[in-house]
Amino acid sequence: MFVSPRRSNPTIASEAIALTRRWRAAAGPRREVPLYEDLVLGELGPMAERCGVLARKAEGWAFMFAGERIEAWIGRTVRSTLLDELPTHARRAIAEAADRALATGTPAAGVANRILDGSVLTVDLTVLPLASRWSSEPWVLVHAAPRRETISLVEAIVRATDDALIGLSALRGADGAVFDFQIVTANEGAARLLGRSRESLAFGRLGEAVEPLAPDIVSRLAGVLESGERISFEIDLPLTGRIVPVRVNAAAFGDLLSLGITDISVFRDREARFRLLYEDNPAPVWVYDVETLRFLEVNRAACDLYGYDRDTFLGLTVLDIRPQSERARAAEIARTVCGSYAASEPFRHLRADGSEIAVLSYARSIEMGGSRAVVVLGVDVTERERAEAKIAHMALHDALTDLPNRVLFRERVDEALSRLRRAGDGVAVLCLDLDHFKAVNDTLGHPVGDKLLTQVAARLTANVREADMVARLSGDEFAIVARDACAPQALDALAQRLVAALDEPFEIDGHQVVIGLSIGIAIAPADGADADTLIKNADIALYRAKAEGRRGYRFFEASMDARLQARRLLELDLREAVRRGELVLHYQPQMDTEHDRITGFEALLRWQHPTRGLVPPADFIPVAEETGLIVPIGEWVVRRACADATAWREPYRVAVNLSPAQFKSKALVASIVHALADTRLPAQRLELEITESVLLAETEGNLATLHALKQLGVKISLDDFGTGYSSLSYLRSFPFDKIKIDRSFVRELSEREDSAAIIRAIAGLGQSLGMATMAEGVETREQLERLRTLGLTEVQGYLLSPPRPADAFPEIAPRITSAERDAADAA
Ligand SMILES: Nc1nc2c(ncn2[C@@H]2O[C@@H]3COP(=O)(O)O[C@H]4[C@@H](O)[C@H](n5cnc6c(=O)[nH]c(N)nc65)O[C@@H]4COP(=O)(O)O[C@H]3[C@H]2O)c(=O)[nH]1
Incomplete structure (x- = not known):
């Protein structure tokens, strides 16, 4: 039976106190170790049962004698026995206290425990140091006071554990088979786990206590009884309101069984957390x-x-x-x-x-x-x-052709130039531009244009060496940086190869597409020692190659740059000219060949430059067309010509040139409507001269614009006929009022018979289509007569008059002079 530990037996404990008190009295104020003869001999009385005297010998402490109770506690007789020969439980505690008493010369206390029959016996020791007249060896008196209560060790452990501990006895049927177990004993842990009191568990049936699992557990435990082996297994115990995972340990003792049940929820939780962190971790982990x-x-x-x-x-x-x-x-x-x-x-x-x-x-x-x-x-x-590499690639490559882009190209040119400085290799930049790419895009659509660019990229790449880089800079602009083989002859060969490669027709979605290639070449270091200059100069050379008729290549020359600079200056100057009102119109008369009567005047633009004098249109109209300045300039011309014509004495027609570039502006029709409305010029007095290039590009839109203009009542004439393509289909595509034959035919009239034949044919064509036919550049009377016989209805040229200010002609001399009119305009 378990008893909670208490202090020592009070009577016996008081013996130790009395002995110590006596020892202190005997030691006196000088604390001399008292003599055995004075303190012990004949003085102990009944205490002697629990006392013993030990002497310190050379071999260790040895009992001289001891009382019965001490011997009973130690478990043997001890007289004249070395302490070392005694059982451990007594030996260690006595030796330790005796040594301390000897060392300090004062009483020492100790505790000795002994396990007997599953109980713990505790003895309080008091050890007093002694001397003796009979011996020089140090002696000690040991008093052993056993505590009154003993502790049941098993009970202590059973109480201390959280585990459920259950003692079971097998219940057997008539056939001897185990059908259940009777609970013989169950600890607090079992009561807690099963949610029942210990009393209700005692002598109850295991099957009832763990009802839902009864058959399973009972059969497993019965197996333990049969085999006699310990078993350990885990099960989920369904208890009220929760399921508790437990580990069951069972061992058999005859027909009895001891059962230990441990709640392993904590371990399961830990295991689950571990699984979450390790096994179920989405990141790969290994050891x-x-x-x-x-x-x-x-x-x-x-x-x-x-x-x-x-x-x-x-x-x-x-x-x-x-x-x-x-x-x-x-x-x-x-x-x-x-x-x-x-x-x-x-x-x-x-x-x-x-x-x-x-x-x-x-x-x-x-x-x-x-x-x-x-x-x-x-x-x-x-x-x-991969994504990073792709982004890096995309930043440096063109998405359509996958060729390096401008950034990477520039880097490569820089790199090649720094190698050039170190190793002296050659570096050349070739700027490439496709001829007629825009027409392909406009007529066949962007998907075809895109496929064309991809095929061009492939052809270019196939025709350069591995060390060279082909890049797409923008739209139809490509570039190549060539290294090593950069002698002009090698570059000549390369350029020819590239031009030839792109001369071959492309086969795209069932279309045969023909384009051409223009190339500008700049070689380092002569044409530029840094990337920007080299690329810029290759671009200037390209510009030149295109200007000289496409499908070719040009090497950069310093003079090209100068020309380009001059062009830029002209462009700036022209902008200013518009602002400062330096543009003026000259007029050239037109005459019918039947009655030799003036029919109208062509307005021709002049730039009254403050330093250059009168600049002809050929010098500045191309710049105006490229820069888009032609749109505001063209609007001004129409408005000025209409205003001038309104002021003429006679209602002659006024012919005005329209540039193809003006057709790109959506506002063209509106600007003419406004000019007519504002100047009150009847629409039929205005004649617009266009060239066939207007019909060549943006056909649908431009045709619609022409129809809209014609709808207004203005006359439309086809200028410079006989140059360019001069396709007769143009004459069919739009009902022109007049065909103007280019002056080159008139010039060659006396030398080439075929010119006369062509003029006659055009005159016949005009007649049958109901269109007037006019020859330009008529300078001599012979030419006039010849043209008259060839059937042309009108002429224009120096023979009548070169273009001059309106006030030079009496027929159209304004009622006020141009100087007066300008002053009025300014006001
Ligand atoms: N050799 C020779 N030449 C003659 C003769 N008769 C007339 N010309 C010249 O031939 C050109 C006729 O104009 P175009 O073919 O429309 O060719 C024009 C026209 O395309 C363009 N242009 C002139 N003014 C304008 C304008 O206001 N707007 C636009 N867009 N273009 C204009 O500039 C071109 C050149 O104009 P100009 O230098 O004024 O040159 C004029 C005129 O001076 C002749 O007997 N012999």
Whole structure:
């Protein structure tokens, strides 16, 4: 029976106090160790039962004699026995207290425990140092006071544990088979776990206490009785309101069974958390042995990433997931991980299928099963690397053709130039532009245009050497940086090869597409020592190649740059000219050949330049067309011509040139409507001269514009006929009022008979189509007469008059002079 421990037996304890008090009295103020003869001999009375005297001999402490109770406690007679020969429980406690008493010369206390019959016996020791007249050896008196209560060890343990401990006795049926167990004893832990009082459990049936699991548990425990072996198993115990995972340990003693049930929810929780952190971690985690480099653990994510099943994985070493070329370095790092390690850059790893992935690893050295190991967390950055590479590629390449873009091209030119400075290799830049690309885009659509650019890129790339780079700078602009073979002859050959390659027709979506290539070439260092200058000069040479008729190439020359600069100056100047009102109109008369009567005047633009004098249109109209300045200038011309014509004495027609570039402006029709409305000029007095290039480009839109203009009542004439393509289909596509034959035919009239034949044919054509036919550039009377006989209805040329200010002609001399009119305008 368990009894809670209490203090010593009070009577016996008081003996120790009395003895100590007596010892102190005998020791006196000088604390001399009292004599045995004075303190003990004949003085102990009944206390002698619990006292013993020991002497300190050379071999150790030895009992001289001891009372019965002491001997009973020690478990043998002790007279003249060395302490070392006695049982441990007494020996250690007595020796320790005796040594202390001897060393300090004062009383010492000690406690000795002994386990007897499953109970703990505790004895309080009091040891008093003594001297003796009969011996020089130090002596001690030992008083042993056994405590009154003993402690049941088993009971203490049973009470202290949280586990459920149950003693069971088998209940057997008539056939001797166990059908249940009777609970013989159950501790508090069992009562707590099963939610019942100990009393209600005692002598109850196990099957009732753990009812839902009864058949299962009973049969398993019956098995233990049969086999006599201990068993241990885990089950989920359904208790009121919850399921508790428990571990059951059972051992049989005859027909009795001891059952220990441990609540393992905490371990399960810990296990679940571990699983969450390790096994279910979405990041691949593995542990390897530092010595063998073999995998010791791999989680599911690692198996998924590398494509191995767990067993195969555990048969590999960390080197098996690395490419051959990285294994030596990998082995070195794997063995030297100390503390923690974070990779600063991804490593190449191998998957089971042999594919390579990029992995960033974070590692920490640990101990596992007594050996040094490393736990590694890997982050698969393959996709991220790919995306980064793609973004980097996109930043430097053209999305359509995948050729390097302007940025990368410039970098490569820079790089080639710095090599040029170091190694003296050659560097040349070729700027390329496709001829007629815009027409392809406009007529066949952008998808065809895109395919064309892709095919062009392929042809260009196929015709350069590997060291050279082909880039797409924008739209139909390509460029090549050539290295090494940069002598003019080699570049000549390259340019010819490229022009020829693009001369071959392209086959796109069933269309045969023909384009051409113009190239400008600049060679370093003569044409530029830095990338920007070199590219700019190749571009100037390209501009020149195009100006000289496409499908060709030009090397850069310093004079080209000067010409370009002059052009830029002209452009700036022209803008100012418009603002300062330096543009003026001259007029040239037109005459019919039937009655030799003036029919109208062509307005021709002049630039009254403050320093250059009168600048002819050929010098500035192309610049105005390229820069778009032609739109405001053209509007001004129409408005001025209409205003002038309104002021003429006679209602002659006024002819005005329209540039193809003006047709790009959506406001063309509106600007003419406004000019007519504002100047009140009848529409039929205005004649607009266009060239066939208007019909060549943007056909649909331009035709619609022409119809809209014609709808207003203005006359439309086809200028410069006989130059360019002069397709007769143009005459069919729009009902022109007049065909103006180019002056080159008139000039060659006396020399080439075919010119006369062509003029006659055009005159006939005009007649049958109901269109007037006019010859330009008529300078001589012979020419006039000849043209008259060839059937032309009108003429224009120096023979009548060169273009001059309106007030030079009496027929159209304004009622006020041009100077007066300008002054009025300014006001
Ligand atoms: N050799 C010779 N030449 C003659 C003779 N008769 C007339 N010309 C010249 O021939 C050109 C006729 O104009 P165009 O063919 O429309 O050719 C014009 C026209 O295309 C353009 N242009 C002139 N004014 C304007 C304008 O206001 N707007 C636009 N868009 N273009 C204009 O500039 C071109 C040149 O104009 P100009 O220098 O004034 O040159 C004028 C005129 O001076 C002749 O008997 N012999």
